[in-house]
Amino acid sequence: MTACNILQSSRRHLVPLLFNLLLVIIVVFVAAGVFVGADCCLDWIVAKEYFCVPVQVEMSDFHNRSQTSARRSDYVWQYEYYDDEEPVSFEGLKAHRYSIVIGFWVGLAVFVIFMFFVLTLLTKTGAPHQDNPDSAEKRHRPGSCLVDIDGHQDENDKAFSRPLLAGSRSYFNFYINEEDKGHGKQKVEEKRAGKHTGARAEQGTFNRNRGVSSSGMDEMEEDIEEAGVHQQLTGLIEQSKTDRECTFLSHFNIPNFVNLDHSSTLGEDDLLYEPSVILERQSKCHDAHFDIH
Amino acid sequence: MNSSILNQSHCPEVVVPNPVFFTIGAVSFAENFLVVVAVIRNRNLHLPMYCFICSLAAFHAIASLTKTLENLMIVFADVGHLNKKGSSETTLDDAIDSLLCMSFLGSFFSILAIAVDRYITIFHALRYHNIMTMQRTGAILGIIWTVCGGLGVLMILFFDFKLIMICFVILFFISLVIICSLYVYMFMLARIHARKIAALPVGGRNNHHQQRWGSNMRGAQTVTILFGTLVVCWSPFFFHLVIIMVCPMNPYCECYRSLFQLHVALLTSHALFDPAIYAFRIAELRHTLRKMLLCSDWKLCS
Numbered sequence: 001m002t003a004c005n006i007l008q009s010s011r012r013h014l015v016p017l018l019f020n021l022l023l024v025i026i027v028v029f030v031a032a033g034v035f036v037g038a039d040c041c042l043d044w045i046v047a048k049e050y051f052c053v054p055v056q057v058e059m060s061d062f063h064n065r066s067q068t069s070a071r072r073s074d075y076v077w078q079y080e081y082y083d084d085e086e087p088v089s090f091e092g093l094k095a096h097r098y099s100i101v102i103g104f105w106v107g108l109a110v111f112v113i114f115m116f117f118v119l120t121l122l123t124k125t126g127a128p129h130q131d132n133p134d135s136a137e138k139r140h141r142p143g144s145c146l147v148d149i150d151g152h153q154d155e156n157d158k159a160f161s162r163p164l165l166a167g168s169r170s171y172f173n174f175y176i177n178e179e180d181k182g183h184g185k186q187k188v189e190e191k192r193a194g195k196h197t198g199a200r201a202e203q204g205t206f207n208r209n210r211g212v213s214s215s216g217m218d219e220m221e222e223d224i225e226e227a228g229v230h231q232q233l234t235g236l237i238e239q240s241k242t243d244r245e246c247t248f249l250s251h252f253n254i255p256n257f258v259n260l261d262h263s264s265t266l267g268e269d270d271l272l273y274e275p276s277v278i279l280e281r282q283s284k285c286h287d288a289h290f291d292i293h
Numbered sequence: 294m295n296s297s298i299l300n301q302s303h304c305p306e307v308v309v310p311n312p313v314f315f316t317i318g319a320v321s322f323a324e325n326f327l328v329v330v331a332v333i334r335n336r337n338l339h340l341p342m343y344c345f346i347c348s349l350a351a352f353h354a355i356a357s358l359t360k361t362l363e364n365l366m367i368v369f370a371d372v373g374h375l376n377k378k379g380s381s382e383t384t385l386d387d388a389i390d391s392l393l394c395m396s397f398l399g400s401f402f403s404i405l406a407i408a409v410d411r412y413i414t415i416f417h418a419l420r421y422h423n424i425m426t427m428q429r430t431g432a433i434l435g436i437i438w439t440v441c442g443g444l445g446v447l448m449i450l451f452f453d454f455k456l457i458m459i460c461f462v463i464l465f466f467i468s469l470v471i472i473c474s475l476y477v478y479m480f481m482l483a484r485i486h487a488r489k490i491a492a493l494p495v496g497g498r499n500n501h502h503q504q505r506w507g508s509n510m511r512g513a514q515t516v517t518i519l520f521g522t523l524v525v526c527w528s529p530f531f532f533h534l535v536i537i538m539v540c541p542m543n544p545y546c547e548c549y550r551s552l553f554q555l556h557v558a559l560l561t562s563h564a565l566f567d568p569a570i571y572a573f574r575i576a577e578l579r580h581t582l583r584k585m586l587l588c589s590d591w592k593l594c595s
Contacts, residue, residue: 093544093545095545097304097544097545097548098304098548098549099545100536100545100546100548100549101548101549101552104529104532104549108524108525108528111524112517112520112521112524112525115473115517115520115521116513116514116517116521119477119480119512119513119516119517120510120513122480122481122484122509122513123484123509123510123512123513
């Protein structure tokens with residue numbers, strides 16, 4: 001069963017799963033309520049006594065204030081975890097006294113590292129052929145720092161530049177073809193963007209349009225909704241240029257998720273190389289969007 | 294007689310010095326307040342995704358502010374200016390505790406909302422703008438704020454009931470599971486489609502594999518950091534609550550409970566890390582902050 005099938009089947013089951021989860025929560029709450037309601041009869045709920053420690057020390061203060069209050073409440077409930085009268089005895093400890101603390105933190109670290117390794121194993125299954133020196137470099141780099149601001153990252157490490165180029169080429173070509181009808185601005189901007197490498201330009205365009213995103217997001221969008229989006233793009237031909245542009249841009253307004261650090265570095269690079277052209281267009285689009293809505 | 298034995302082997306309470314709390318509170322309040330102002334001021338950021346991030350930052354700002362206030366009160370009470378047992382002081386303390394509770398719950402729900410929003414963006418990409426309109430976002434945020442406010446007040450009023458803590462812990466655990474599964478789903482889907490795209494017949498296949506591996510590695514890193522920070526900052530405190538309920542008299546549990554202030558410090562430091570994980574990743578927001586902070590007088594930025 002491929003991962004794709006698992007995902008699809010699990011997506012179908014996700015909503016009922018969530019409802020079941022909700023039911024479980026409600027049942028647990030009700031059970032806990034019944035349980036606590038009957039706890040007066042249960043011996044092992046010592047915590048209530050631990051909470052509501054009758055603090056006799058209060059009596060002297062109350063005497064000073066008023067007799068009536070002292071008569072009204074002989075005991076004062078206090079939420080003190082660390083009472084002076086320490087009821088816990090530390091005799092006869094077999095293990096180290098901080099064993100629970102150590103065990104908890106070790107378990108937490110193991111869980112986080114295990115999760116990271118599971119995720120990286122998932123990525124490794126998709127990359128069988130790699131050059132050894134390059135892969136070794138890549139292996140070391142992610143561990144060292146989050147934000148890679150190497151200069152030569154541009155050529156080799158633009159993880160989503162090539163797939164972006166490949167995957168979104170169909171979109172871009174389609175868009176350009178529609179623009180051939182006479183709207184030159186897109187071409188001009190493309191030429192302007194094309195000053196730098198083609199990959200960078202396209203990634204710049206697409207990257208600026210969505211706040212931050214990843215190749216995964218773009219490719220996924222294309223793959224999942226390819227037919228639907230293609231039809232939608234066809235239907236946009238009749239609209240005005242701004243409208244079409246805005247809708248096109250809004251499709252790529254995806255949240256920053258995967259490749260966050262990647263896109264953040266590229267965001268800075270884009271700020272250097274592509275001034276606020278795309279930003280202005282996006283802001284115009286958003287204004288138009290808001291006007292429309 | 295007993296006290297001498299206790300002094301030898303009991304676990305002393307670990308005290309986090311007040312300057313640490315004040316520093317964490319001040320820095321996280323400044324960060325989160327800036328994020329809130331940036332999102333409100335920039336019209337490009339009036340979108341559902343950014344509204345949830347703004348709400349998260351607002352909750353964190355309130356949390357750090359109230360924690361700082363509480364520490365100030367404790368300092369004054371220790372010095373002697375405040376009466377620890379006075380009615381007005383206990384009322385104020387209760388109000389601060391309920392605000393803290395509300396902001397912690399709110400930040401947690403906001404993180405859950407951000408995860409669900411990202412999930413909808415990815416799995417229902419085309420219908421996203423119909424599903425997550427600004428009106429619905431406003432309604433969701435209103436519900437979150439109301440529920441958290443109510444729960445905060447309730448939790449402090451009825452704190453001595455175990456039910457409250459059981460609910461709290463179960464809610465935390467289930468939300469954690471939901472967030473983890475949502476992000477793992479999103480990661481898996483991103484990976485699958487990255488593979489599909491890379492399988493397209495384009496030149497430079499070897500580069501594809503390396504770059505895909507690199508991008509997915511970063512995806513794994515991002516998910517781990519996101520989820521790992523959440524778990525590391527929140528679970529010690531919740532384990533503390535579980536320990537209180539389960540083994541109040543056990544000496545091992547007592548030693549865990551002695552680290553309470555450390556766990557609360559971790560919880561408040563979550564407000565310090567969250568802007569770096571969520572808000573400062575957004576280029577638009579960084580741009581706005583740069584403009585706000587640096588461009589008051591300079592002509593350097595447009």
